[in-house]
Amino acid sequence: MTDPAAPRVWAVVPAAGVGRRMAAPVPKQYLPLLEHPVMDWSLHALLMEPRVAGAVVALGDDDNWWRGREALAGKALYRVRGGRERADSVLACLRFLVAELAGHDDWVLVHDAVRPCLTPSALARLLDLGLGHADGALLAVPVRDTLKQGGRDGTVRHTTPRDALWQAQTPQLFPLGALLNALRDAHDQGVLVTDEAQAMEHAGYAPLLVEGDSTNLKITRPGDLPLAESILRARGGSRAPEE
Numbered sequence: 001m002t003d004p005a006a007p008r009v010w011a012v013v014p015a016a017g018v019g020r021r022m023a024a025p026v027p028k029q030y031l032p033l034l035e036h037p038v039m040d041w042s043l044h045a046l047l048m049e050p051r052v053a054g055a056v057v058a059l060g061d062d063d064n065w066w067r068g069r070e071a072l073a074g075k076a077l078y079r080v081r082g083g084r085e086r087a088d089s090v091l092a093c094l095r096f097l098v099a100e101l102a103g104h105d106d107w108v109l110v111h112d113a114v115r116p117c118l119t120p121s122a123l124a125r126l127l128d129l130g131l132g133h134a135d136g137a138l139l140a141v142p143v144r145d146t147l148k149q150g151g152r153d154g155t156v157r158h159t160t161p162r163d164a165l166w167q168a169q170t171p172q173l174f175p176l177g178a179l180l181n182a183l184r185d186a187h188d189q190g191v192l193v194t195d196e197a198q199a200m201e202h203a204g205y206a207p208l209l210v211e212g213d214s215t216n217l218k219i220t221r222p223g224d225l226p227l228a229e230s231i232l233r234a235r236g237g238s239r240a241p242e243e
């Protein structure tokens with residue numbers, strides 16, 4: 001039973017990329033993963049969380065995943081046209097929410113369509129810790145490898161101290177109004193942000209880092225798909241996404 005006093009949370013899923021680095025015949029969010037499209041797993045992980053009200057998905061013009069879908073895991077799905085950059089796709093989702101669905105005090109949970117291995121426990125931890133933090137919060141993992149700065153000639157320039165470095169993941173959780181303003185200002189100022197937290201930082205906020213786990217990988221290059229499959233199989237095939 002969800003807490004009636006808790007803010008409403010909408011999932012925002014950017015899924016309009018073309019997947020250049022994957023070099024697959026179709027954008028990677030549509031590739032099969034244990035007999036379901038990658039993005040079904042990502043959406044299912046979000047929508048199974050009781051505190052998530054529904055999802056707005058940014059899709060490309062040549063999408064054929066949607067096929068009139070209106071729900072997944074019993075929650076409402078809405079679609080918008082994605083933009084040139086990931087940030088533009090997220091902004092399109094936020095504008096739709098403000099115009100059509102959301103209330104002023106609602107929050108958004110932005111999650112890459114190509115992160116299919118998000119666990120319910122990591123998502124719950126982010127919501128438990130982040131919903132009370134007005135600057136928002138994001139899942140991240142501490143950097144584990146030694147980091148090298150490379151030079152143009154392919155040699156090491158220097159080793160970067162890693163003790164305070166984190167690898168940002170998604171979901172990233174923010175108050176809807178604050179994130180909309182931050183992304184819109186970053187766009188208007190020509191600041192290309194690669195995640196939502198960067199836009200919020202640019203606006204002067206300090207999002208909370210919530211430790212996730214390294215299995216929440218982003219499907220980016222060909223080797224990532226079999227890795228995601230082994231992660232899901234190790235969880236017992238996880239809970240396959242419902243229609």
Ligand SMILES: Nc1ccn([C@@H]2O[C@H](COP(=O)(O)OP(=O)(O)OP(=O)(O)O)[C@@H](O)[C@H]2O)c(=O)n1
Pocket residue numbers: 013014015016017018019020021022027028029058082083084085086087089090112113114218219220
């Ligand atoms: N204009 C864009 C670019 C990306 N994305 C989405 O943002 C997420 C993370 O982006 P990334 O991994 O970079 O996906 P692509 O942009 O498709 O990959 P590439 O950079 O290799 O082309 C993906 O779910 C992707 O579909 C989006 O909605 N709109």
Ligand SMILES: C[C@](O)(CO)[C@H](O)COP(=O)(O)O
Pocket residue numbers: 086112167168169170194195196218
């Ligand atoms: C949002 C993100 O997944 C956080 O690590 C990442 O910045 C997306 O980068 P991409 O190049 O758009 O995949």
